[in-house]
Amino acid sequence: MDFDFAAELPKLLQLLIGVAAFLVVVAVILVLLDRAPMRRRAWTHATILLLPAILLLAIGLVVPAVRTTLLSFMSGDGKEWVGMSNYAWMFTQPEAVIVLRNTLVWVLLVPLLVTSVGLVYAVLVDRTRFESLAKSLVFLPMAISFVGAGIIWRFVYAYRSEEQDQIGLLNQITVAFGGEPQQWLQEAPLNTLFLIVVMVWIQAGFATVVLSAAIKGIPAEIVEAARLDGASPLQMFFRVTLPSIRSAVIVVLVTQSIGTLKLFDIVRTMTGGQFDTSVIANEMYNQAFRYGETGKGAALAVFLFVLVTPIVIYQIRQRREAVR
Amino acid sequence: MSLLSRPRRTALVAGSIGLALVVTACGSADPTPSAGGDDAGASPECAAFSQYGKHEGKTVSIYSPIRDAEADHFEKAWKPFADCVGMKITYEGTGEFEAQIQVRADGGNPPDIAFFPQPGLLERFAKAGKLKPASEEIKKLTAEGWSEDWAKYATVDGVFYGAPLGASVKSFVWYSPKMFTEKGWAVPKTWDELMTLTNTIADSGVKPWCAGIESGDATGWPATDWIEDLMLREAGPEGYDDWVSHKTPFNDPKVTAAVDKVGAILKNEKFVNGGYGPVKSIASTAFQEGGVPITEGKCALHRQASFYANFWPEGTKVAEDGDVFAFYLPGNDPAKKPVLGAGEFVAAFTDRPEVQAVQAYLASAEFPTARMKLATYVTARKGVDPANAQNPIDKLSMEMLQDPSTIFRFDGSDLMPAAVGAGTFWKGMTDWINGKDTKTVLDYIEASWPKS
Numbered sequence: 001m002d003f004d005f006a007a008e009l010p011k012l013l014q015l016l017i018g019v020a021a022f023l024v025v026v027a028v029i030l031v032l033l034d035r036a037p038m039r040r041r042a043w044t045h046a047t048i049l050l051l052p053a054i055l056l057l058a059i060g061l062v063v064p065a066v067r068t069t070l071l072s073f074m075s076g077d078g079k080e081w082v083g084m085s086n087y088a089w090m091f092t093q094p095e096a097v098i099v100l101r102n103t104l105v106w107v108l109l110v111p112l113l114v115t116s117v118g119l120v121y122a123v124l125v126d127r128t129r130f131e132s133l134a135k136s137l138v139f140l141p142m143a144i145s146f147v148g149a150g151i152i153w154r155f156v157y158a159y160r161s162e163e164q165d166q167i168g169l170l171n172q173i174t175v176a177f178g179g180e181p182q183q184w185l186q187e188a189p190l191n192t193l194f195l196i197v198v199m200v201w202i203q204a205g206f207a208t209v210v211l212s213a214a215i216k217g218i219p220a221e222i223v224e225a226a227r228l229d230g231a232s233p234l235q236m237f238f239r240v241t242l243p244s245i246r247s248a249v250i251v252v253l254v255t256q257s258i259g260t261l262k263l264f265d266i267v268r269t270m271t272g273g274q275f276d277t278s279v280i281a282n283e284m285y286n287q288a289f290r291y292g293e294t295g296k297g298a299a300l301a302v303f304l305f306v307l308v309t310p311i312v313i314y315q316i317r318q319r320r321e322a323v324r
Numbered sequence: 325m326s327l328l329s330r331p332r333r334t335a336l337v338a339g340s341i342g343l344a345l346v347v348t349a350c351g352s353a354d355p356t357p358s359a360g361g362d363d364a365g366a367s368p369e370c371a372a373f374s375q376y377g378k379h380e381g382k383t384v385s386i387y388s389p390i391r392d393a394e395a396d397h398f399e400k401a402w403k404p405f406a407d408c409v410g411m412k413i414t415y416e417g418t419g420e421f422e423a424q425i426q427v428r429a430d431g432g433n434p435p436d437i438a439f440f441p442q443p444g445l446l447e448r449f450a451k452a453g454k455l456k457p458a459s460e461e462i463k464k465l466t467a468e469g470w471s472e473d474w475a476k477y478a479t480v481d482g483v484f485y486g487a488p489l490g491a492s493v494k495s496f497v498w499y500s501p502k503m504f505t506e507k508g509w510a511v512p513k514t515w516d517e518l519m520t521l522t523n524t525i526a527d528s529g530v531k532p533w534c535a536g537i538e539s540g541d542a543t544g545w546p547a548t549d550w551i552e553d554l555m556l557r558e559a560g561p562e563g564y565d566d567w568v569s570h571k572t573p574f575n576d577p578k579v580t581a582a583v584d585k586v587g588a589i590l591k592n593e594k595f596v597n598g599g600y601g602p603v604k605s606i607a608s609t610a611f612q613e614g615g616v617p618i619t620e621g622k623c624a625l626h627r628q629a630s631f632y633a634n635f636w637p638e639g640t641k642v643a644e645d646g647d648v649f650a651f652y653l654p655g656n657d658p659a660k661k662p663v664l665g666a667g668e669f670v671a672a673f674t675d676r677p678e679v680q681a682v683q684a685y686l687a688s689a690e691f692p693t694a695r696m697k698l699a700t701y702v703t704a705r706k707g708v709d710p711a712n713a714q715n716p717i718d719k720l721s722m723e724m725l726q727d728p729s730t731i732f733r734f735d736g737s738d739l740m741p742a743a744v745g746a747g748t749f750w751k752g753m754t755d756w757i758n759g760k761d762t763k764t765v766l767d768y769i770e771a772s773w774p775k776s
Contacts, residue, residue: 161601272752289423291743
């Protein structure tokens with residue numbers, strides 16, 4: 001297809017208007033700042049500078065959040081009020097409960113596995129000869145998008161019947177050891193675990209790098225003192241290393257928890273939520289955008305928001321304490 | 325922080341960024357090529373399009389689930405029309421039409437025209453007041469071109485929204501004529517004959533049926549087609565309509581009977597899944613590959629729509645005396661031949677004259693004729709000569725669709741509310757293949773039917 005510039009003109013015009021508007025806003029703010037009197041801890045200045053950000057936040061975040069909350073109390077087409085029935089659906093319908101159960105499994109397992117795999121790996125390769133190579137290797141999957149990873153792993157789990165050549169790594173291994181090829185992604189509830197492996201594979205590198213940096217930050221004196229006191233390697237790990245990098249571990253746990261709650265790509269690419277593997281974000285998309293059940297989709301979104309909130313609050317508290 | 329205390333410098337930075345953007349914008353706008361020949365409308369080949377008027381410099385956008393090669397053929401087919409009336413048709417095909425059309429309409433950025441493959445989806449947009457009713461001319465063209473069955477599917481609350489476009493016949497069973505002659509099997513005329521044949525083939529050591537229902541987001545749809553075909557045969561056209569409109573509940577004994585009749589084939593380890601393994605492999609086999617084992621002699625029968633002609637491996641001859649061909653999926657009574665099919669509908673979000681001109685052209689007999697000459701295509705439009713069809717299966721489909729005695733019924737999952745037709749029905753049938761029993765699955769689908 002050839003690119004027709006004439007057809008793109010309206011877009012370019014819009015771009016121009018956008019740029020001009022941006023300049024005008026910046027100019028207005030600067031002029032206001034210049035005119036405003038500089039008194040009492042720069043109150044006015046702070047307000048003027050914050051205003052655009054607050055406005056954008058309101059348009060982009062607060063208004064949609066309120067709208068979504070309202071929609072969650074409405075019917076699928078957003079015309080009638082239905083009270084709590086969308087929430088009732090979420091907690092009573094067996095297939096919706098399975099979605100919640102899966103999300104719970106994900107949130108419990110992924111942060112735990114990612115952190116422990118990352119931590120063990122970081123400790124094992126710390127100050128060895130191949131440290132940088134080993135760390136790059138485990139970090140590589142981070143560069144692959146979730147969708148890309150999902151497609152790769154779908155091939156790993158691919159199934160072909162016994163009489164055919166296997167194209168999936170896992171089934172090839174199974175067959176090589178004399179087993180029967182399995183439909184890994186179709187056997188609930190194990191299939192959810194197979195999906196979790198993918199997430200851990202991607203995220204372990206992140207945990208390794210963060211935790212490894214934290215381990216390197218432990219003051220050498222402490223390590224040396226512990227050695228002189230005759231601490232065994234295990235004691236070193238649990239009494240010295242782990243307490244010293246506690247805040248880094250928490251950062252990893254928290255980011256992983258939030259990331260897992262929002263998880264969508266892996267499930268959607270690998271199973272599409274079939275075979276009892278759906279999670280909240282995937283089901284929300286299905287309900288709201290594929291089935292036209294905006295109410296149910298919104299209810300799931302609100303529930304997801306409620307789940308993420310305590311983690312965010314916890315993280316903010318942690319940060320405040322760290323500052324003190 | 326230093327920037328904050330120096331407003332002038334900030335202004336300078338912001339200004340230069342802005343300027344850079346502007347310059348880039350202008351730069352890319354510069355080499356504007358002139359749009360199409362100006363006096364193209366005067367040439368003789370354009371005389372055929374004179375009735376659509378002149379729409380110089382206008383642009384009409386089309387959004388559709390049809391992609392890749394098929395989309396290229398579409399663009400090629402309407403290019404003479406667009407050139408002659410002087411308009412530009414921007415076409416965008418997407419694999420996520422069902423979700424994205426909603427996003428675009430809600431976002432205030434709808435296309436001018438969308439090809440809706442599901443009347444149910446069209447109805448949703450019509451009810452939301454997003455679609456424009458079709459013009460009188462399109463109404464007239466549809467009335468002369470299609471049977472009432474078809475027009476009915478694009479009518480919501482008495483308002484007609486758009487003409488049909490392409491069509492496909494779903495009630496086909498693909499087989500290998502060579503294999504049938506070699507083994508001495510005959511094409512069955514009734515359901516009982518089909519089951520006898522199935523048993524005969526199974527006894528010969530070949531798994532008779534192969535199937536694949538994996539289709540990404542839409543996994544499960546080929547299985548729902550099976551159920552629909554059987555509902556149409558077991559309950560009759562009226563019973564089918566009642567089921568689709570939910571006058572008959574989804575877990576009604578009639579539906580159970582139809583599903584179990586399908587299950588007698590699809591859930592029988594003796595009968596499936598030729599070339600792919602056990603029953604469960606149906607759920608993980610891509611629908612495009614579902615029938616391929618027929619060409620390898622590992623499977624004998626594959627129920628799939630006419631468009632499956634496109635999915636055979638390169639070099640497979642589709643003909644009555646070729647490598648593969650299809651027969652009509654028989655019912656209990658050989659005298660009655662209800663046909664299950666599908667198609668797209670051309671509905672518009674705007675009613676500018678150029679948009680209506682495109683709609684009118686697509687509803688005419690000229691467009692499908694031009695399109696058919698390029699590659700495989702089936703339309704139910706009367707006045708289009710089936711002789712133009714690219715292959716025997718297209719020809720057979722068109723003859724079936726144009727035959728006035730044919731009882732045509734649209735794919736039921738496309739008519740049901742999206743929550744069922746594009747959701748729980750697909751998902752439920754996938755679970756059913758994967759081992760859940762008929763009652764659990766039908767109860768689940770029934771419970772998911774929107775209450776309002």
